[in-house]
Amino acid sequence: MSSEEVTFILNGKPARAEIDGAETLVDSLxxxxxxxxxxxxxxxxxxxxxxxMVDDECVKTCLMLAGRAGGAEIVTLEGLGTLDRPHPVQVAFMEQYAFQCGFCLPGMVFSTISLLARIPHPDETEIRDALSGNLCRCTGYANIVKAVQRTAEMVAAVDQQNF
Structure with a gap:
C-alpha cells in the first residue's frame, strides 16, 4: 500500500503522521x-x-480513517487541561471518584464536554443518554453521572463569574 502524510493540530501543536489509506485515526495517534x-x-x-475531540466534535477515532483528519484540530486527554490548571471535567471526575481503571475515561470525559456544550444543565436522563455510547465495567455509572452534574455546576459558576 502507498502511504501519505497527514498533518493536523494535536493538543494545540502541529503534528504529522505517515499513514496508509486504511489506517484508523486511533492507530495513527x-x-x-x-x-x-x-x-x-x-x-x-x-x-x-x-x-x-476532532474539530470540536466528539469522535470515536477507531471509526475514522486517519486521512480524514488532515487539517483538523484534535484534542486527546493529554491536551485537556494541565496539572496546574485541570479542565473542570477532570476536577469533577476526581472529586466524584468517577473512574477506577480509567479505560473508559476518554469516552466519558469527551462525551461530557460534548453534552455540556449542547445542554448546559442536563438532567439525569440526558446525561445517561449522552454516556450510553461508552462502556464502563468498574463504576456502575453512578459516580460518573454525579461527575457530569458536578462539571455542569462548575462550568455554570465560571460562566456567572464572567458576567
Missing amino acids: RGSCGVAGVRVGCRNGDCGSCTA
Whole structure:
C-alpha cells in the first residue's frame, strides 16, 4: 500500500503522521504521534475508549480513517487541561471518584464536554443518554453521572463569574 502524510493540530501543536489509506485515526495517534490517551478497545465504536475531540466534535477515532483528519484540530486527554490548571471535567471526575481503571475515561470525559456544550444543565436522563455510547465495567455509572452534574455546576459558576 502507498502511504501519505497527514498533518493536523494535536493538543494545540502541529503534528504529522505517515499513514496508509486504511489506517484508523486511533492507530495513527497512538503509533505515529505517541498519544496513549486514546485507547484501543473494541475497534468498532462500541466502547468509547478511543474517543477524542476532532474539530470540536466528539469522535470515536477507531471509526475514522486517519486521512480524514488532515487539517483538523484534535484534542486527546493529554491536551485537556494541565496539572496546574485541570479542565473542570477532570476536577469533577476526581472529586466524584468517577473512574477506577480509567479505560473508559476518554469516552466519558469527551462525551461530557460534548453534552455540556449542547445542554448546559442536563438532567439525569440526558446525561445517561449522552454516556450510553461508552462502556464502563468498574463504576456502575453512578459516580460518573454525579461527575457530569458536578462539571455542569462548575462550568455554570465560571460562566456567572464572567458576567
